[in-house]
Amino acid sequence: MAFRDSSQNPPADRSETAWQAYANCAGLDPAMFFPERGEDHRPAIAVCASCLVRAECYEYGKDEQRGIWGGVSVYADRRRSQPSRVHRAERRRQRKAASKDRTS
Numbered sequence: 001m002a003f004r005d006s007s008q009n010p011p012a013d014r015s016e017t018a019w020q021a022y023a024n025c026a027g028l029d030p031a032m033f034f035p036e037r038g039e040d041h042r043p044a045i046a047v048c049a050s051c052l053v054r055a056e057c058y059e060y061g062k063d064e065q066r067g068i069w070g071g072v073s074v075y076a077d078r079r080r081s082q083p084s085r086v087h088r089a090e091r092r093r094q095r096k097a098a099s100k101d102r103t104s
């Protein structure tokens with residue numbers, strides 16, 4: 001996933017959390033980035049849109065259970081990474097066919 005505009009310079013200090021000094025959200029209410037279910041997450045996404053350290057932030061938050069990291073909602077990201085219903089149905093069909101082959 002490429003976030004950074006090639007016209008922008010990456011932060012020079014590459015230590016593990018140094019990127020946080022470049023965060024657009026520094027000084028903003030953290031609750032904005034942890035919206036409750038049904039709350040509008042677009043204001044946070046808008047802040048992230050021009051953030052220089054989106055890639056670092058996304059990586060940092062990839063194991064988090066909630067929140068917006070790198071401009072991506074954990075909920076939306078989780079949904080994207082799950083197989084679609086079509087894929088699950090296809091896998092079930094393949095398992096059934098393989099099971100029938102073994103028994104005949």
Ligand code: SF4
Pocket residue numbers: 023024025026033047048049051052053054057058068069070071
């Ligand atoms: S991408 Fe991460 S660091 Fe940047 S504004 Fe959004 S939440 Fe903050």
